[in-house]
Amino acid sequence: MDTVSVNKFRDNLKAFVEQAVSTHTPIKVTRRAGEAFVVMSADDWEREQETLYVLQNSSLMKQIADSTTTHTQRAGYAPTSEQMDEITRI
Incomplete structure (x- = not known):
């Protein structure tokens, strides 16, 4: 699973969503506060x-x-x- 910062995710939202959908690989998005979420x-x-x-x-x-x-x-x-x-x- 790839991990990216929330800022990088926000700046490249369309590309990351397309990556998650086309490769069937979830993406972990980390935040400065330490909490993270997954996009799939x-x-x-x-x-x-x-x-x-x-x-x-x-x-x-x-x-x-x-x-x-x-x-x-x-x-x-x-x-x-x-x-x-x-x-x-x-």
């Missing part, structure tokens, strides 16, 4: 929020762990060749 694209923020929701939801995490186990053991559902043909034609 809305899409990246929403993705982070969804990730946090899943990580905090024990039921979803258990489903993911169970799915990983069955996949690793090749014990999960296996579609028929007809079903695979239908899926791959999409």
Whole structure:
């Protein structure tokens, strides 16, 4: 994560916003008082929020762990060749 001063951020606002949106890299903006804030694209923020929701939801995490186990053991559902043909034609 790049770090810039609030003065440099203010002077180059358009360029920093474009950088955050196009590179999907948040930018930390520091202030003289020591407090800082982060600038990131809305899409990246929403993705982070969804990730946090899943990580905090024990039921979803258990489903993911169970799915990983069955996949690793090749014990999960296996579609028929007809079903695979239908899926791959999409």
